[in-house]
Amino acid sequence: MTDKNRSQWDFNRFIKTLSYFDKIPLLSSLQKLFSGSRNQNQNQNISQVGKMGVILVAGATGGVGKRVVKRLTKRGYKIRCLVRDIDKARSILGDNIDLVVADITQPETLNSLVMSNIEAIICCTAVRVQPVEGDTKDRGKYYQGVKFYQPEIVGDTPENVEYRGVKNLVEAAAKYLPKSNDKLIFDFTNPSAEIQNIWGALDDVVMGGVSESNIRLVEGTALFAGNVSTANSGGFASVRTKDFSPPFNLSAYEGIDLRVKGDGKRYKFFIRSESKWDGIGYSYSFDTVPNIWITVRIPFADLVPVFRAKTVKDCPPINTSNICSFQLMLSKFEYDGELNPKFSPGSFSLQIESIKAYGGFLPQFVLVSSAGVTRPGRPGINLDEEPPAVRLNDQLGGILTWKLKGEDSLRQSEIPYTIIRPCALTESPGGKDFIFEQGDNIRGRISREDVAELCVQALEEPKACNVTFEVKEGEKTVTNSNWNELFSQLQSD
Ligand SMILES: NC(=O)c1ccc[n+]([C@@H]2O[C@H](COP(=O)([O-])OP(=O)(O)OC[C@H]3O[C@@H](n4cnc5c(N)ncnc54)[C@H](OP(=O)(O)O)[C@@H]3O)[C@@H](O)[C@H]2O)c1
Structure with a gap:
């Protein structure tokens, strides 16, 4: 980042983001070594996601x-x-x-x-x-x-x-x-310690940008909030789960219901069925209504396979028996270079009450x-x-x-x-x-x-x-x- 006109990119945050998601092998093994059993517990907690009852x-x-x-x-x-x-x-x-x-x-x-x-x-x-x-x-x-x-x-x-x-x-x-027979996967009205360990911020800092977001448990909801900036060719903020271990099987269900209250902006929800960090995500864009709770129904059949905001042609449908992670995102872009029509830079906030799989038998x-x-x-x-x-x-x-x-x-x-x-x-x-x-x-x-x-x-x-x-x-x-x-x-x- 030599260009003086560019905003200050934060290398520390970049490293923190990647190591949180275990994506820098050496760093995360060192962390495991020093934090000992704490990490073991974290893995145990991830295995309990989707198993609320x-x-x-x-x-x-x-x-x-x-x-x-x-x-x-x-x-x-x-x-x-x-x-x-x-x-x-x-x-x-x-x-x-x-x-x-x-x-x-x-x-x-x-x-x-x-x-x-x-x-x-x-x-x-x-x-x-x-x-x-x-x-x-x-x-x-x-x-x-x-x-x-x-x-x-x-x-x-x-x-x-x-x-x-x-x-x-x-x-x-x-x-x-x-x-x-709906399957409650995240119930933020009744949060457990595990939830806090699973979600982490993943902003455009990974591509050189300066947007900044986080997810916090506030009044029986998860609050995904922050500031999204288009500086340094950036323009997205997101929160993603660590990989579920083992991945869970949602093949008995038709899709995901998100219970959210937003700010009128358009967000994306991603589901991944492989644990690759930078692989294909299956995405769904949804509009929020300012200050009103809504249920966003996301049929698996309507998910769009994307790789870095580009749609992937001839991609097989998501493997719902191997769900590895979720991600919520606010991005300047829709897909294939199209702009998000509801986007404006600056602060944003999306509250989430629950994430559940629906239509199961x-x-x-x-x-x-x-x-x-x-x-x-x-x-x-x-x-x-x-x-x-x-x-x-x-x-x-x-x-x-x-x-x-x-x-x-x-x-x-x-x-x-x-x-x-x-x-x-x-x-x-x-x-x-x-x-x-x-x-x-x-x-x-x-x-x-x-x-x-x-x-x-x-x-x-x-x-x-x-x-x-x-x-x-x-x-x-x-x-x-x-x-x-x-x-x-x-x-x-
Ligand atoms: N044996 C065979 O070759 C065979 C063949 C086909 C099918 N089956 C069936 O397979 C199933 C499992 O067999 P298994 O060998 O695992 O049985 P098992 O070892 O005899 O275990 C029976 C279990 O039922 C519990 N139990 C009995 N009465 C109860 C009551 N009133 N309230 C609550 N719990 C009660 C026992 O608890 P306690 O520890 O308190 O006694 C024990 O935990 C059974 O339905 C059996 O009929 C067996």
Whole structure:
């Protein structure tokens, strides 16, 4: 910047901007080294963006349930576990999990303490079945589905747990689950420390300009404000999030709703589906009304792919399953050199109340049931070939019959659901391919690990909505399943 007529460019702010977004590798690793665990926390916080609601896990102390909890935790979900015995739950799940004491057979315990703020439920409860001679210490062969001993029900009846209990939980869920399936991604009315860490200013200082902006939490809103200047060939101010880690999946939604109050200027909202610093952004321009709250609806289909304010021809549509960052911008330019008709240099201000994904349809209640539930009493069934639970249904208090009634209570509710009917459960490490079926005819086995993975995947898969299906493992070992393809095979009920 040798030209005396030029405004003073701020090199320090340039460095600060890039290092905030981790874009100067050496500098940001040095910062990490010196700030130690603080940075780790920041990453953890970013992983929680878009996961505002709570996932309630019932049966969290069970074989499938505890694995569901582990996976949800890893994926950054907020979890609450419905348990009957808090000490037992602590010993299985550790000290850092939100536990609530309740019993699904006692509807009065399914109160607001248990159900408030829930976004979805995964139910893995079951009556206790064990060999007549008593369970082995390590819940050995019987539990692993290797050999079925003479079994008996211990404790409460299948009618109470598998039917009445599940029905109670469905009824409570219908009362507390949000009616709209919108996904709140940023709720500035209820700000958390994480929000402040995620958004940072990204002004034309990166191109030599002198505009200056920031984002602050003010009175239950985020205030994007500053001064935009066209000096030094600049002319934009913006705030951008750090990359979400992991990126989140909005493929079940139609677009984004922004709740904003502006100053009459035209702003842009960018979404990126790659973590490249200077890659393609998918942009949407919107006008604000001075001092009036408005909802700006941004359909994904209307986003314009741009690279540095130039539209990109033949660009694929945004990959909504891999949303990496958001950006809000006030720019002198529209696209391809056109000017923003509502632009004037100087101070500006845009308040944001929330950013949410709209138009989604995802399962809100995942129920682990069992293969075989429709087989007791079905004409043409050869009991000798059937798994013990089908053969011994009557001796086991009608376990499968009551499980089917429990399923029915969910199917009859208004709640979007997924009903998973696994074959015999094992304690093997899993990682096998999944074989899905409908019609309740398959036999086989499947690891509890894989069933738990399926429960968690169903929560993010629109094609898993309102389906009932059986599942067993195949022969092949797989590292990554194509969930969309798997669920796409299924017919909805
Ligand atoms: N075993 C198989 O081969 C097989 C085959 C197909 C399907 N399934 C089904 O797969 C699902 C998961 O099986 P799993 O082996 O993970 O079960 P599990 O280990 O026996 O766990 C059952 C869970 O349900 C909880 N529970 C029982 N009654 C409850 C009540 N009234 N209120 C609240 N919680 C209650 C238990 O809590 P506590 O710790 O307090 O007892 C436990 O956490 C079950 O639905 C099961 O029927 C099993």
